[in-house]
Amino acid sequence: MKLTILGSGDAFSSGGRLPSCYALESGDERILIDCGPAILTALKKQGLSGNLYSHIVLSHLHGDHFAGLPFFLIDAMFPAMRTEPLTLVGPPGLELRLRLAFELFYPRLISVKRKFELRFFEIDKEAPVDIAGFSVTAYEVDHFSGSPSYALRFENGEKIFAFSGDSGWTDNLIRAGRGADLYLMECYQYDLDLPMHLTYKRIECESSAIGAKKIMLTHMADEMLAKRNLVDANRFLIADDGMIVHI
Numbered sequence: 215m216k217l218t219i220l221g222s223g224d225a226f227s228s229g230g231r232l233p234s235c236y237a238l239e240s241g242d243e244r245i246l247i248d249c250g251p252a253i254l255t256a257l258k259k260q261g262l263s264g265n266l267y268s269h270i271v272l273s274h275l276h277g278d279h280f281a282g283l284p285f286f287l288i289d290a291m292f293p294a295m296r297t298e299p300l301t302l303v304g305p306p307g308l309e310l311r312l313r314l315a316f317e318l319f320y321p322r323l324i325s326v327k328r329k330f331e332l333r334f335f336e337i338d339k340e341a342p343v344d345i346a347g348f349s350v351t352a353y354e355v356d357h358f359s360g361s362p363s364y365a366l367r368f369e370n371g372e373k374i375f376a377f378s379g380d381s382g383w384t385d386n387l388i389r390a391g392r393g394a395d396l397y398l399m400e401c402y403q404y405d406l407d408l409p410m411h412l413t414y415k416r417i418e419c420e421s422s423a424i425g426a427k428k429i430m431l432t433h434m435a436d437e438m439l440a441k442r443n444l445v446d447a448n449r450f451l452i453a454d455d456g457m458i459v460h461i
């Protein structure tokens with residue numbers, strides 16, 4: 215598997231980082247995970263086209279994780295001239311929320327005839343599904359977004375990649391990332407406990423229970439970024455926009 219960090223930022227683009235977006239590849243299969251509002255900037259900065267990706271899998275329906283979809287779609291409809299089907303994968307409520315957002319941003323474009331098929335696949339928690347060669351399992355986490363919020367586990371038969379999405383601490387974060395080769399975890403604060411988000415101190419404390427081979431920290435606020443030199447570099451990686459990780 216190969217992971218490209220397209221956007222490692224939080225909702226505020228702390229540190230100038232682009233909001234949440236990652237690309238995951240296995241063999242010829244390529245998917246996006248999350249689709250933050252700067253998705254087109256994130257892709258084009260890396261010289262990538264949205265047409266490379268068959269699926270976009272969303273952890274949850276907060277703007278910093280899914281508001282890029284209308285932009286991704288208009289790019290696919292016009293300059294990128296997409297012809298291959300695109301499947302949007304995410305929590306129940308995804309299709310309605312996307313249709314509402316698209317209509318607000320670009321009225322009537324959702325019903326304009328497209329040269330590609332747009333599919334929706336709303337996944338239930340703890341029911342593994344096959345997506346572009348990955349077995350994907352969603353675990354519900356503690357993060358209000360108007361729909362269930364998920365941590366996601368991707369397996370390709372050889373390696374395991376997991377992504378926490380956004381969440382306050384819940385033992386489901388252990389289940390999602392248990393034994394993963396790489397676990398990408400939101401690390402919003404260093405030690406300031408807030409509802410709905412994680413701290414470095416909590417991740418450090420739970421890391422042996424998770425048992426992931428590597429944990430990579432992402433979605434960091436200014437306070438966490440200012441303390442990144444306190445992170446134990448032997449145990450944790452820190453995501454940066456543009457970084458590529460071979461899993």
Ligand SMILES: [Zn+2]
Pocket residue numbers: 224225234276278279380433
């Ligand atoms: Zn977020």
Ligand SMILES: [Zn+2]
Pocket residue numbers: 274276279357359380
């Ligand atoms: Zn969120």
